[in-house]
Amino acid sequence: MTLETDRLFIKRPEVGFAHAVASFYTRNKTFFALSQPARDEYFFTREYWHENLANLQTSFANNTQYQFYLFEKNNPDIIIGQTNISGIQRGPFQACFLGYQLDEQKNGLGLMNEALDSVITWLFQEKHMHRIMANYMPSNERSASLLKALGFSVEGYARDYLHLNGQWQDHILTALINDEYSAKG
Numbered sequence: 001m002t003l004e005t006d007r008l009f010i011k012r013p014e015v016g017f018a019h020a021v022a023s024f025y026t027r028n029k030t031f032f033a034l035s036q037p038a039r040d041e042y043f044f045t046r047e048y049w050h051e052n053l054a055n056l057q058t059s060f061a062n063n064t065q066y067q068f069y070l071f072e073k074n075n076p077d078i079i080i081g082q083t084n085i086s087g088i089q090r091g092p093f094q095a096c097f098l099g100y101q102l103d104e105q106k107n108g109l110g111l112m113n114e115a116l117d118s119v120i121t122w123l124f125q126e127k128h129m130h131r132i133m134a135n136y137m138p139s140n141e142r143s144a145s146l147l148k149a150l151g152f153s154v155e156g157y158a159r160d161y162l163h164l165n166g167q168w169q170d171h172i173l174t175a176l177i178n179d180e181y182s183a184k185g
Helices: 015-027 029-033 046-061 111-125 141-149
Strands: 002-004 008-011 066-072 075-089 095-102 131-136 153-164 167-177
Touching: 002 111, 008 111, 015 029, 015 046, 015 066, 015 075, 046 066, 066 111, 075 111, 095 111, 111 141, 131 141, 141 167
Parallel strands: 095 131
Antiparallel strands: 002 008, 008 066, 066 075, 075 095, 131 167, 153 167
16 A cells, blocks of 8 residues: 655555665664664664564554555655554544654655655544544654644643653653544444
């Protein structure tokens, strides 16, 4: 399955992406270090991603997690970002968590806004989610602006929310509600 925007192909995981995903994380190792858990060197290898992408394919097929990789249409062999939908809960909650990462060199171009707009539409229309939650560190002004532009509302502040970059980090909690939700999921 592929979502398409004006500038992007947004693709579900394929084992054949292993080299491109490893390259994406290797290129951005320093940039992502401040907002990620500690990663061992195996994480940055094609072997790790070959195995992990197979697991992500299964999760996608089972509707337990949706991972997407972002490719620019004018350079369709290089991954420039990813978005992850996790913590999917059905029943009366109908909610999930949204995470995302964009290549350092592609920040500020509106690409993640374009990608997330498409993914959110897919989640609401095809997967019938009622609530999408996304959280960010208070120092991450780009994420704050992005989520606000996409219609997310701040719902709270969580102290020591995630252990990232070797320490517990506070997070701003946000959510986007599907106003046209109907209980189909």
